[in-house]
Every structure is written in C-alpha cells, then in structure tokens.
Amino acid sequence: MENFIGASQLKDQVSLVSLLSRLGHEPLRKSGGELFYLSMLRSNDTEPSFCVNETLGVWYDHGNGQGGDLIDFARAYWKELDFPQLLQKISEVCNITIDYQHPQQSERKSRPRLKAIKLPNYKIEEIKPLGNNQVLTNYLMSRGVWGVANDQLKEIYYYVEDEKQLRKHYFAIGWLNQFKGWELRNKYFKGCLGKKTLTIILGDPLKLAVFEGYMNYLSWKRYHQEAAHTVICLNSLVNLPQAISASGTYPEISLYLDHDQAGREATAAFLNRLPYATDASSIYEGFNDYNDKLKCDLKSTGKLRHETSPAASTGMHKGSNS
Numbered sequence: 001m002e003n004f005i006g007a008s009q010l011k012d013q014v015s016l017v018s019l020l021s022r023l024g025h026e027p028l029r030k031s032g033g034e035l036f037y038l039s040m041l042r043s044n045d046t047e048p049s050f051c052v053n054e055t056l057g058v059w060y061d062h063g064n065g066q067g068g069d070l071i072d073f074a075r076a077y078w079k080e081l082d083f084p085q086l087l088q089k090i091s092e093v094c095n096i097t098i099d100y101q102h103p104q105q106s107e108r109k110s111r112p113r114l115k116a117i118k119l120p121n122y123k124i125e126e127i128k129p130l131g132n133n134q135v136l137t138n139y140l141m142s143r144g145v146w147g148v149a150n151d152q153l154k155e156i157y158y159y160v161e162d163e164k165q166l167r168k169h170y171f172a173i174g175w176l177n178q179f180k181g182w183e184l185r186n187k188y189f190k191g192c193l194g195k196k197t198l199t200i201i202l203g204d205p206l207k208l209a210v211f212e213g214y215m216n217y218l219s220w221k222r223y224h225q226e227a228a229h230t231v232i233c234l235n236s237l238v239n240l241p242q243a244i245s246a247s248g249t250y251p252e253i254s255l256y257l258d259h260d261q262a263g264r265e266a267t268a269a270f271l272n273r274l275p276y277a278t279d280a281s282s283i284y285e286g287f288n289d290y291n292d293k294l295k296c297d298l299k300s301t302g303k304l305r306h307e308t309s310p311a312a313s314t315g316m317h318k319g320s321n322s
Helices: 002-013 016-022 070-077 083-093 103-109 134-142 214-223 237-247 261-273 290-301 303-307 310-316
Strands: 029-031 034-037 050-053 058-061 066-068 121-128 154-161 167-176 182-185 190-193 199-201 204-211 229-233 252-256
Touching: 002 070, 002 083, 016 050, 016 070, 016 083, 058 190, 066 070, 066 237, 070 083, 134 167, 182 214, 204 214, 204 237, 214 229, 214 290, 229 237, 237 261, 252 261
Parallel strands: 204 229, 204 252
Antiparallel strands: 029 034, 034 050, 050 058, 058 066, 121 154, 154 167, 167 182, 182 190, 199 229
C-alpha cells in the first residue's frame, strides 16, 4: 500500500516529458500534440519512433511495441531495479522527496521543484460498432484485419480534459481488458482508458494462444478462422507476469510473441515458468510479429492494395453511417 501511494504521488508530480528531459532526452519533432524521440529503450533507432502523448501522460515505442505510463517507462528504462527502487530513482532524478511511510506528512513538508501536474480526466462520449468512421475502417484495412475485426472491437469516441478544463476530442479502435478498461489503437496512438491489464477471450479450456497485441491476435485469426482457442492478449509486456499466471491451467499453450529482444526475453521467461508451452512464433520467422507477416503476404498477392482501396472501403461499408 505504501508503494502504491508513492507511485500515485509521483504520477501527480512528475510529467513523463520532464523525466525524459532530466535524463537527457529531448523530442526531435512534434505532431498533433505528440512528441517523438529517438528511442532511449533501443540502441538501433535512427528515426524518432518513441512517442509521448503529453495530455494523456503515456508513451509508445513503435520499434518494440511497448508502451504505458510513467511507471511503465521506468520499468523499461531501469530493468534491473525492483519497484521500490524505481520509485526512489524517479524521485532522485526529479529532485522529489517522498516519505513512503508518511506520504501525507511528506506532502506538507517537501516542496518539489517540478510543478504538480494533475492527471487528465477523460470521458467516453460514445461507443459505436465498426463501420461508422472511415478513418478507423481504413486503419484496420491497412493492418489486414478488417475481415476478422468482430464485435470485440468498437469505435471509441472520448475527450480528455486537462488541468485548465480544456477538452480535446479523440477517436480510436477499442477493446475491453479484464479490468473493463478500453485498450485504444489508431494509426498514430496506442493507449488505454482505465486501468491497463490483459485481455482474455474465452474459448477452448484446453488450448491457449498468447499474443503481445490484439492486432497480432486478429492476424492469427485471419489464418485460422476455425480455431477455437482461448486467447490472451498481453496489451503490454508489463502484463507478462499476469499472463503467465493466467496460463497455468491450460495443458496446451502456443506463444506468438514478437521477434525483437523484448519479445524473445518474454518468451524465454514464459517457457521458464511453463516449460511445456510451445514457442509457435516460427510461423512468422523473418518478421517482427504476426501482423507484419500478414501485411507482407497480402501485399505480395495484391490483396492489401485491394482492401485499402477507396472502392473496397466503400463496398464494405455500404449501408453504414460513414
């Protein structure tokens, strides 16, 4: 409980952009309220692919598919530290003193050098079925998963209100996680409304398929439309321990994690805990993930161009409100 209070205070007092600046990382460009950095989590980044949404206080690294909030970044940046050490490290870097034993008393005594930042409020304005927003439809088509994007995916329309009560309106593809939070994706953003955790899609109680992201699950589903496995989508590698714990009752487990360093380490950790599981990622050998393979296969046959063409989009949305 004490660590939770400390983490909450840090999120209120430290912005992710400020932490990155203190660590010596500055954005190379800004687009639509989002800042883009050379990834500090990878050594091979040559184009700015680490994105920070200042309003939401979240980040996403397009190079490895990781993302999250301030604490998630600290976990990825200082992998060798445990949770209390991470909180202490953030406090030291940002010159903030927090007494984890008496957090309320510490608030009165300490004077953080960083301006306190109120976490933005959000409100979901409307949830619609797929097919009402051409931009989101085109996004799913560009990923090659429109045909298998079923009722588990919705169009989420929401606004974010900052500390000045200024509202910005957004829309994204969304699906529910186990805490009833909405995991969000569009062409430019990856985030979560609510508490982030796994998404579990119940199916065969004997067969389990595990994916890092929902788009990879949908890509697998396109190749295996008759498969009835139970599915776990991590939504973030931060949720790997929960995924391993939730997988223990399944006698047959197939792992479809990414082929980057983080994904391979996650696969190794999974197999270390549940050695009878199978690393099934060889099916997309030569690609980073299942969706990359799908897009390549569709492109090579000309199907991806057809699916993303204006004519195809119109045809698939006949009768919709778009």
